Amino acid sequence: MLPTTLTMLWTSVTASVGSILVLLPFFERYCPVGLRQYFDKYTTIITSYFNPYIDISFSDVSELWFKRSDAYLTVETYLSNKAPKSAKRLKAELGKDCSKVVLSLDVHQTVLDEFRGVKIWWTSKKEVNRSRFSYRDEETTMSYMLTFHKRYRDLIIESYLEHVMKEGKEIGVRNRQRKLYTNCPNEKSPWYMNRGIMWSSIFFEHPANFERIGLDPETKQEIVDDLLTFSKSKDYYEKIGKPWKRGYLLHGPPGTGKSTMIAAMANLLGYDVYDLELTAVKDNTELRKLLIETTAKSILVIEDIDCSLDLTGQRKSKTKKSSDDDDVNEIPKKEAKEEEKSNKVTLSGLLNVIDGLWSACGGERLIIFTTNFLEKLDPALIRSGRMDKHIELSYCKFEAFKVLAKNYLDLEKHPMFDTIQRLMGETNITPADVAEKLMPKSSSDDANKCLSTLIQALEEAKEKAAEKKDEEDKLKEEEAAKKKDGELKLNVKENDEVKVKEEDQATK
Numbered sequence: 231m232l233p234t235t236l237t238m239l240w241t242s243v244t245a246s247v248g249s250i251l252v253l254l255p256f257f258e259r260y261c262p263v264g265l266r267q268y269f270d271k272y273t274t275i276i277t278s279y280f281n282p283y284i285d286i287s288f289s290d291v292s293e294l295w296f297k298r299s300d301a302y303l304t305v306e307t308y309l310s311n312k313a314p315k316s317a318k319r320l321k322a323e324l325g326k327d328c329s330k331v332v333l334s335l336d337v338h339q340t341v342l343d344e345f346r347g348v349k350i351w352w353t354s355k356k357e358v359n360r361s362r363f364s365y366r367d368e369e370t371t372m373s374y375m376l377t378f379h380k381r382y383r384d385l386i387i388e389s390y391l392e393h394v395m396k397e398g399k400e401i402g403v404r405n406r407q408r409k410l411y412t413n414c415p416n417e418k419s420p421w422y423m424n425r426g427i428m429w430s431s432i433f434f435e436h437p438a439n440f441e442r443i444g445l446d447p448e449t450k451q452e453i454v455d456d457l458l459t460f461s462k463s464k465d466y467y468e469k470i471g472k473p474w475k476r477g478y479l480l481h482g483p484p485g486t487g488k489s490t491m492i493a494a495m496a497n498l499l500g501y502d503v504y505d506l507e508l509t510a511v512k513d514n515t516e517l518r519k520l521l522i523e524t525t526a527k528s529i530l531v532i533e534d535i536d537c538s539l540d541l542t543g544q545r546k547s548k549t550k551k552s553s554d555d556d557d558v559n560e561i562p563k564k565e566a567k568e569e570e571k572s573n574k575v576t577l578s579g580l581l582n583v584i585d586g587l588w589s590a591c592g593g594e595r596l597i598i599f600t601t602n603f604l605e606k607l608d609p610a611l612i613r614s615g616r617m618d619k620h621i622e623l624s625y626c627k628f629e630a631f632k633v634l635a636k637n638y639l640d641l642e643k644h645p646m647f648d649t650i651q652r653l654m655g656e657t658n659i660t661p662a663d664v665a666e667k668l669m670p671k672s673s674s675d676d677a678n679k680c681l682s683t684l685i686q687a688l689e690e691a692k693e694k695a696a697e698k699k700d701e702e703d704k705l706k707e708e709e710a711a712k713k714k715d716g717e718l719k720l721n722v723k724e725n726d727e728v729k730v731k732e733e734d735q736a737t738k
């Protein structure tokens with residue numbers, strides 16, 4: 231009797247569960263939103279009494295309605311590593327460089343994760359709600375639901391969530407497509423797209439790297455070591471109480487590889503690049519806003535700082551009367567206010583950005599200035615602490631040439647190298663010129679042809695330099711002769727005057 235009753239009970243339970251499961255998709259699809267919410271609310275309250283599992287939801291709706299929630303995106307990235315291993319339905323998208331397919335969890339799918347022996351389930355959900363905005367009837371909310379046994383509440387809340395966020399961010403940084411930002415509005419975009427946008431961006435795909443930069447190997451290694459040490463020094467900067475940032479000043483004649491080196495630095499560290507065009511910045515306030523918008527793991531670049539603004543000596547001449555000290559705090563308040571009012575970026579504004587409170591937001595960032603004329607810059611701008619490392623990129627020497635010859639022609643030795651070494655010791659040529667000469671111009675150009683072109687260019691540069699020197703010497707000689715002539719004339723005049731005086735006295 232009992233088994234028959236049990237069997238009947240079991241059959242009716244399975245039949246009802248089965249019909250609920252069959253009807254569920256129709257219910258999801260055709261049930262009015264209000265009724266569904268009502269139904270959900272009460273089933274959740276009833277089941278939560280008996281359910282030993284806890285749910286945490288990560289919704290994609292952020293407080294800023296035009297931006298997806300950071301926590302949701304981080305969970306999505308974290309799960310992109312787990313989903314392909316166990317989920318039954320996956321979503322495919324083209325990822326970085328458009329060369330690789332990235333898989334993620336499709337809607338209403340569950341994956342299992344394990345943390346310190348504890349099982350955790352992640353389910354992706356999609357909900358349709360009444361819109362918060364009158365012009366849209368419904369809006370879709372995506373979310374990830376984390377489910378775990380209530381026994382592990384402390385472990386999950388205190389450790390697992392931190393682990394998910396940390397790993398998700400690390401994967402995000404590894405997989406992200408790096409960007410080059412500029413503060414000049416994108417002229418191709420319609421005006422309303424540029425409104426309120428401080429930086430516009432494109433993908434950063436510069437191929438430069440340190441192996442290919444023509445520089446002597448020791449200097450190159452020193453720069454690479456410095457950069458890598460910086461990128462691993464989070465704890466050290468925290469310990470000494472300094473913002474995690476470092477300033478580099480790259481100086482040298484045009485075509486010596488300053489911009490190329492910035493690209494190589496960004497590629498080495500995996501940073502984004504913010505190319506700040508100072509002349510397009512309205513005032514110090516806008517400069518601060520721009521800086522706040524930048525993210526960590528980035529390089530803020532100001533190219534040709536000497537040309538960007540009238541920074542050179544401006545502050546020095548103003549402060550000269552009151553103080554010789556270069557520190558920004560020493561600028562008299564009234565003068566600083568006048569500077570602020572003058573509706574443009576000022577030296578003190580820029581110094582505040584480099585080492586003021588603004589620079590501390592974000593962390594892990596490099597600030598790089600480039601210039602062709604180091605001597606033109608205000609010493610306050612380039613002192614240690616602001617520009618911590620000064621790197622001179624100069625004319626091409628033989629060691630640097632060997633790197634370029636290897637890159638461009640795949641040559642490590644050649645009989646013409648001796649002549650090139652001698653000529654490089656006697657004259658100046660920029661790495662940009664050397665690179666240009668080493669590049670084959672037609673399919674018939676071989677290494678011999680390229681090296682001969684370079685030797686010819688070096689000889690011409692040497693001749694030009696000799697001619698210039700001759701002209702300068704001639705000018706100097708002429709000036710010296712003029713000076714001597716002037717002195718002689720002055721002496722004769724003085725002698726004449728003395729004679730006249732003596733004669734006058736004698737007659738008296």
Ligand SMILES: Nc1ncnc2c1ncn2[C@@H]1O[C@H](COP(=O)(O)OP(=O)(O)OP(=O)(O)O)[C@@H](O)[C@H]1O
Pocket residue numbers: 442443444445482483484485486487488489490491602634661662663665
């Ligand atoms: N040291 C170098 N190693 C390899 N290539 C170089 C080097 N210097 C210059 N070049 C080549 O020359 C070209 C110009 O270099 P780059 O723009 O980096 O010079 P720059 O110092 O920034 O010049 P400017 O002061 O005019 O901005 C680049 O395309 C690069 O390929």
Ligand SMILES: [Mg+2]
Pocket residue numbers: 488489490533600
């Ligand atoms: Mg440049």
